[in-house]
Amino acid sequence: MQLVLEKRAERSNTIALVSPLIAIGLTIVTMTILFAILGKNPFLALHAYFIAPLTDAYSLQEIAVKATPLVMIAIGLSLCYLANAWNIGAEGQFLIGAVAGSWIAVKTQGTDAGAWVLPAMLVLAAAAGALYALIPAICKVKFGASEILTSLMLVYVADLFLDYLVRGPWRDPQGFNFPTTAEFDPVATVPLLIDGGRLHLGSIITLLVVAAAAILLGRTIKGFEIRVVGAAPRAARFGGFNANQLIILTFAVSGALAGLAGIIEVAGPVGHLQPGISPGYGFTAIIVAFLGRLNPLGILIAGLFLALTFIGGEQAQIAMKIPLDVTKVFQGILLFYVLACDSLILYRFKLVSPNRQVASGTH
Amino acid sequence: MQAHQRMLDSTPNGLHSGESPLLQTLGLTKRYGDFLANDSIDIDIWPKEIHALLGENGAGKSTLVKAIYGLIQPSAGEIRWQGQPIVLSGPSEARSRGIGMVFQHFSLFDNLTVAENVALGLDGRESFKDMSARLEQVSKTYGLPLDPRREVWQLSVGERQRIEIVRALMQDPKFLILDEPTAVLTPQEADQLFIVLERLKAEGRAILYISHKLEEVKRLCDTATILRGGKKVDTCNPRLETAASLARMMVGGEIKEVKAAAGRKTTVPRLVVNDLSLAPSEAHGVRLEHISFELKGGEILGIAGVAGNGQDELFAALSGERLSKDPGTVVIEGIAAGHLSITQRRKLGAAFVPEERLGHGTAPRMKLSENALLTGHAASGMVHHGFIDTAATLKTVDRATETFDVRKAKRDPEAASLSGGNLQKFIVGREILRNPAVLVVSQPTWGVDAGAAAVIRQALLDLASAGAAVLVTSQDLDELAEIADRIAVMFHGHLSAPLATADATREKLGLLMGGSSLEPKEAAHAVGA
Numbered sequence: 001m002q003l004v005l006e007k008r009a010e011r012s013n014t015i016a017l018v019s020p021l022i023a024i025g026l027t028i029v030t031m032t033i034l035f036a037i038l039g040k041n042p043f044l045a046l047h048a049y050f051i052a053p054l055t056d057a058y059s060l061q062e063i064a065v066k067a068t069p070l071v072m073i074a075i076g077l078s079l080c081y082l083a084n085a086w087n088i089g090a091e092g093q094f095l096i097g098a099v100a101g102s103w104i105a106v107k108t109q110g111t112d113a114g115a116w117v118l119p120a121m122l123v124l125a126a127a128a129g130a131l132y133a134l135i136p137a138i139c140k141v142k143f144g145a146s147e148i149l150t151s152l153m154l155v156y157v158a159d160l161f162l163d164y165l166v167r168g169p170w171r172d173p174q175g176f177n178f179p180t181t182a183e184f185d186p187v188a189t190v191p192l193l194i195d196g197g198r199l200h201l202g203s204i205i206t207l208l209v210v211a212a213a214a215i216l217l218g219r220t221i222k223g224f225e226i227r228v229v230g231a232a233p234r235a236a237r238f239g240g241f242n243a244n245q246l247i248i249l250t251f252a253v254s255g256a257l258a259g260l261a262g263i264i265e266v267a268g269p270v271g272h273l274q275p276g277i278s279p280g281y282g283f284t285a286i287i288v289a290f291l292g293r294l295n296p297l298g299i300l301i302a303g304l305f306l307a308l309t310f311i312g313g314e315q316a317q318i319a320m321k322i323p324l325d326v327t328k329v330f331q332g333i334l335l336f337y338v339l340a341c342d343s344l345i346l347y348r349f350k351l352v353s354p355n356r357q358v359a360s361g362t363h
Numbered sequence: 364m365q366a367h368q369r370m371l372d373s374t375p376n377g378l379h380s381g382e383s384p385l386l387q388t389l390g391l392t393k394r395y396g397d398f399l400a401n402d403s404i405d406i407d408i409w410p411k412e413i414h415a416l417l418g419e420n421g422a423g424k425s426t427l428v429k430a431i432y433g434l435i436q437p438s439a440g441e442i443r444w445q446g447q448p449i450v451l452s453g454p455s456e457a458r459s460r461g462i463g464m465v466f467q468h469f470s471l472f473d474n475l476t477v478a479e480n481v482a483l484g485l486d487g488r489e490s491f492k493d494m495s496a497r498l499e500q501v502s503k504t505y506g507l508p509l510d511p512r513r514e515v516w517q518l519s520v521g522e523r524q525r526i527e528i529v530r531a532l533m534q535d536p537k538f539l540i541l542d543e544p545t546a547v548l549t550p551q552e553a554d555q556l557f558i559v560l561e562r563l564k565a566e567g568r569a570i571l572y573i574s575h576k577l578e579e580v581k582r583l584c585d586t587a588t589i590l591r592g593g594k595k596v597d598t599c600n601p602r603l604e605t606a607a608s609l610a611r612m613m614v615g616g617e618i619k620e621v622k623a624a625a626g627r628k629t630t631v632p633r634l635v636v637n638d639l640s641l642a643p644s645e646a647h648g649v650r651l652e653h654i655s656f657e658l659k660g661g662e663i664l665g666i667a668g669v670a671g672n673g674q675d676e677l678f679a680a681l682s683g684e685r686l687s688k689d690p691g692t693v694v695i696e697g698i699a700a701g702h703l704s705i706t707q708r709r710k711l712g713a714a715f716v717p718e719e720r721l722g723h724g725t726a727p728r729m730k731l732s733e734n735a736l737l738t739g740h741a742a743s744g745m746v747h748h749g750f751i752d753t754a755a756t757l758k759t760v761d762r763a764t765e766t767f768d769v770r771k772a773k774r775d776p777e778a779a780s781l782s783g784g785n786l787q788k789f790i791v792g793r794e795i796l797r798n799p800a801v802l803v804v805s806q807p808t809w810g811v812d813a814g815a816a817a818v819i820r821q822a823l824l825d826l827a828s829a830g831a832a833v834l835v836t837s838q839d840l841d842e843l844a845e846i847a848d849r850i851a852v853m854f855h856g857h858l859s860a861p862l863a864t865a866d867a868t869r870e871k872l873g874l875l876m877g878g879s880s881l882e883p884k885e886a887a888h889a890v891g892a
């Protein structure tokens with residue numbers, strides 16, 4: 001017997017809905033095996049990952065805090081992916097946004113600059129993220145360069161640039177030579193929603209972004225344009241939609257959202273600029289976008305789920321000495337299964353016997 | 364036993380008594396929700412037989428053959444292959460049993476070569492080289508020339524179909540299904556295909572042949588099964604029927620004649636093309652050479668010609684899918700528009716219907732209302748301040764459905780779920796309902812049944828009567844003779860001077876389509892007619 005993939009005649013809408021759930025199930029099975037190989041009790045490990053964080057208020061807040069950048073970035077990415085534009089470099093746009101916004105914070109440090117500082121930081125970060133994302137988009141449109149490669153490579157440029165700044169010009173003189181800026185002033189900090197808690201204004205902004213994206217895609221002509229360019233390029237051209245303009249636009253929007261997420265993270269939970277402000281949010285957001293079926297509401301749910309794995313990973317490390325990198329393994333396996341299961345929407349597995357009549361032809 | 368009885372009855376002259384049918388369906392039913400696309404259909408296919416499957420658009424022909432080919436699962440009923448009941452889990456199983464199919468809508472990858480496409484469709488394990496060699500051999504044996512190394516996107520529709528046919532023949536099928544194969548072919552290409560089919564029949568194969576062209580069914584087919592509204596209504600010998608009697612069985616009534624309104628007056632020029640030359644956008648495309656014509660309101664200009672002579676390129680240049688540097692080459696409603704986008708041209712009052720319905724005229728996986736928006740967003744009040752007026756898009760769907768009798772399973776289905784002819788009616792309706800000043804339409808009645816074709820042609824005539832300028836590209840000379848006021852011929856990127864339809868005899872058009880020019884005097888006279 002041989003297993004082949006055969007195209008379905010009719011697109012399976014049921015599978016389109018349950019495919020992310022199948023992917024999560026398969027990932028958990030794989031992780032169970034992995035934990036067993038690592039010599040950890042799989043059930044305790046899975047409990048630490050997925051159940052424990054849901055049982056106390058602190059962890060719940062922490063999940064929302066982690067989901068904030070993930071969802072915000074993934075929303076932008078989903079616009080790109082729907083339009084067939086492959087922005088893989090959100091991590092870089094996130095870092096550049098963080099750097100650009102921090103510039104205002106660093107320059108106004110210790111002055112009596114007023115309440116304009118934080119809004120200015122947010123705007124500048126978004127603009128910088130957008131500009132940074134436009135580099136691969138313009139290379140794609142003008143020269144046909146693969147946006148996948150260029151956007152990815154720019155991540156490392158951004159990473160090293162940030163590193164240079166906090167080790168050089170922006171380093172906190174009182175920071176015992178640690179590569180970090182000084183703690184931002186209160187006017188340059190994202191306000192908390194609950195005193196003494198962890199939830200901050202960024203989560204609200206993210207919810208607004210989700211709602212805006214849902215309206216954009218569902219109700220506006222621009223959203224229709226994004227969907228049609230990705231789904232049927234020739235029909236889109238016939239409809240008068242320009243795919244190249246859309247690459248530019250979706251890259252700019254997703255860069256802006258990534259940049260905004262970057263400054264909110266720095267001016268919020270972190271409080272200062274330093275290397276390692278992102279545990280790979282820009283990459284994990286790719287998984288969030290696909291797991292959420294490129295749908296705003298789906299992305300919100302998927303973002304919370306992946307945030308759970310971050311928090312769960314930390315707890316599993318503390319409680320069971322499971323390496324933190326296992327979280328990344330988990331996320332990688334999950335993306336793999338999500339994409340694999342997606343092919344089941346249009347294809348199905350079939351067993352065929354090898355001794356069937358082969359098309360040998362007698363002509 | 365009872366089935367056997369019915370089988371004998373259905374064979375007009377008892378020719379087959381004694382043998383058993385190659386394929387049989389018994390009570391085959393396919394349900395989509397509450398909608399019965401196939402309602403308990405019995406059909407017998409015998410070896411050495413060309414069997415026609417006839418019916419109006421949406422009668423359920425494609426649905427039936429898709430079930431026979433394993434593409435969809437019947438909701439009830441049985442399929443028997445050489446007397447044995449079978450359940451087909453998919454097309455590859457059908458193919459391995461010896462059932463081949465050529466689809467109404469092609470399933471080819473544009474960016475792959477002919478040979479790669481064929482390889483993807485085959486289940487065998489031979490090497491790519493062997494397969495390519497066999498491909499060339501099969502295409503030569505059957506007189507279906509193909510260059511295995513060309514990429515599909517560069518090929519004309521006729522050539523694309525050849526790939527599908529050769530691919531099916533390479534599987535050496537006992538039973539071959541062809542879903543409207545001649546809808547897209549020129550008369551010459553169709554004749555070529557009939558020779559191939561006669562030969563396949565002589566080799567002992569059975570053929571199930573779907574077509575809306577009744578004359579060719581009479582000429583080619585031994586048996587005809589007629590579907591109406593998902594039910595089988597009759598089986599007959601088409602040679603003993605007339606085209607009109609076949610059509611009556613399909614429709615269950617008479618078909619209306621197309622009538623041009625008397626005293627149609629031409630008005631001002633609404634579409635003018637001035638010395639339009641355009642380099643091809645791809646390696647194997649056709650260069651447009653100095654094309655000029657003038658089309659007045661109230662007038663229908665037909666463009667004839669063998670496919671692949673620049674018709675697609677001309678459509679792209681007129682629609683604005685391709686822009687020309689010189690704005691004056693295309694003038695719409697007196698405004699130089701050669702440099703304007705398709706949206707801007709629509710705003711000037713132009714409307715376009717391309718020949719390819721799925722993927723070009725519509726986004727297959729989107730709803731009809733979204734496909735109404737696809738071309739309606741420019742100038743039809745479907746968008747307010749960037750927001751989509753869903754009610755307006757649905758209204759367009761409803762109006763097109765009503766005016767053009769689009770049959771579908773629900774109010775707003777995906778474009779791909781409509782039968783070919785019904786989708787065409789929707790697309791034409793969508794554009795005509797916008798009341799365009801200029802309508803450019805390619806192959807308006809491809810794969811559309813006789814009744815619906817009459818409706819579409821009548822609508823084009825009415826549109827012209829109302830003062831619009833209509834440009835129709837068609838390979839169907841009878842269609843052009845029926846509706847066009849003047850006919851021009853495209854050959855190698857040149858457009859001949861238009862002839863008045865009364866003067867455009869088949870001989871003259873045939874000469875022009877073959878690249879000869881008419882006598883200089885006559886041609887010169889026709890310029891600027």
Ligand SMILES: Nc1ncnc2c1ncn2[C@@H]1O[C@H](COP(=O)(O)OP(=O)(O)OP(=O)(O)O)[C@@H](O)[C@H]1O
Nearest residue numbers: 395400420421422423424425426772780782783784
């Ligand atoms: N996947 C589907 N979902 C819902 N309805 C469908 C689907 N496929 C087909 N139908 C409906 O079934 C009916 C029969 O369609 P079918 O394609 O078999 O018609 P047809 O006889 O081939 O017509 P045509 O001559 O226009 O090609 C149509 O009304 C169509 O809308």
Ligand SMILES: [Mg+2]
Nearest residue numbers: 425467782783
């Ligand atoms: Mg059909």
